[in-house]
Amino acid sequence: MCSHSGRSMAFNGRQRDDDSSEDGTPTKLPRPGNETNASAGRAASDRPTANSTPRQRIDSVKKTRPPFPWFGMDIGGTLVKLVYFEPKDITAEEEQEEVENLKSIRRYLTSNTAYGKTGIRDVHLELKDLTMCGRTGNLHFIRFPTHDLPAFLQMGRNKHFSSLHTTLCATGGGAYKFESDFRTMADLQLHKLDELDCLIRGVVHINSVVSGGLSECYYFENPTDPDRCVQRPYTLENPYPLLLVNIGSGVNFLAVYSESEYKRVSGTSLGGGTFLGLCCLLTGCSTFEEALEMASRGESARVDKLVRDIYGGDYERFGLPGWAVASSFGNMMFKEKRESVSKEDLARATLVTITNNIGSITKLCALNENIDGSCLWVTSSG
Secondary structure (H helix, E strand, C coil): CECCHHHCCCCCCCCCCCCCCCCCCCEECCCCCCCCCCCCCCCHHHCCCCCCCHHHHHHHHHHHCCCCCEEEEEECCCEEEEEEEEECCCCHHHHHHCCHHHHHHHHHHHHCCEECCCEEECHHHCEEEEEECCEEEEEEEEEEEHHHHHHHHHHHHHCCHHHCCCEEEEECCHHHHCHHHHHHHHCCEEEEECHHHHHHHHHHHHHHHCCCCCCCEEEEECCCCCCCCEEEECCCCCCCCEEEEEECCCEEEEEEEECCEEEEEEEECCCHHHHHHHHHHHHCCCCHHHHHHHHHCCCHHHCCEEHHHHHCCCEHHHCECCCCEEECCHHHHCHHHHHHCCHHHHHHHHHHHHHHHHHHHHHHHHHHCCCCCEEEEEECCC
16 A cells, blocks of 8 residues: 555656557556656756766756746646645755745745645645755645636736746646646646656655655555554565556556556546545535544444345355455345434445455456556545
8 A cells, every 4th residue: 555646746757648558568658767857858968978077067957957846736536636845955045046936835835734725735744855856855745626726726826836837747637627727827838747657656756765764655464353453564675566556536457567567457437536425425524534534433334234144144155254245335225224324334334335346356457467466555535
């Protein structure tokens, strides 16, 4: 598992308009280091040579480095995820030359944890003291509902973002759907990056830069025993081939053979968007956090029909424990059962239904692709 795939975004990359090849053969990503930079490109004459002085090499790096501010966006079907690089090594000379618009944007993003009514900066996800493009700084992760994108564009317009940048790197379906809105409302062009390419590069990058402290990837030891279940860190050392399960509004299943080669092997429409949508209908909640909180206090066994409800215990012949779900929401066909369940029970049963389905498809994909080693679940909540 990866704790948050909003982090699976890239600043730079090569634009692709297709998810995978038509014949199902693996897609090869451009080799790291060959990316086309959206904001600045390196000309042959700018490349430092063996005879370059330190000053010339520094000037060369400055020329090829994109100007601040550095953003990346993943515009999903449910949420917009934004990553912002806050430089922490700004020199006195740079600070003096820095325009007021840039200072205003940095202060606004880093001094707040909430933006408007729905924008949230996930402080607990912040990555500190990373080096990117030769600069040291912190990565901040911000999210807001996709339906509030017009408010974000208006904020960018009010803060004159287009005077600093004319192009913004973006991925996700919304990078295509809302491209004209960025152009007309915020005077910005989008450099569109394929979301599955970004996903794989992001996972590999985060795993490589996060050292010390809690690992971004983890697994559960003894998952079927609540008393002995423990979360353990998982390192991506020689993980290939691996099955990468990307859970957003819907779900993509990718067979990954190396850092630069993968194929999409399956998908399902029953994902995070389904969980939130059903919870809104069944419980009256309005946010993903509220739905998860309700689910944490519920008991799905009151809603689902279990193996023990049918067999009176375990189905020993086929190794099915009595607590296994035989029919999701199966108890809701009975009036007295419907009257006795709580909203929390319904939220929990919805979560169990969606995750059980994803887990079943994951196993089938792994068997079909002969992947018996690593499976990585990456969640972005849409």
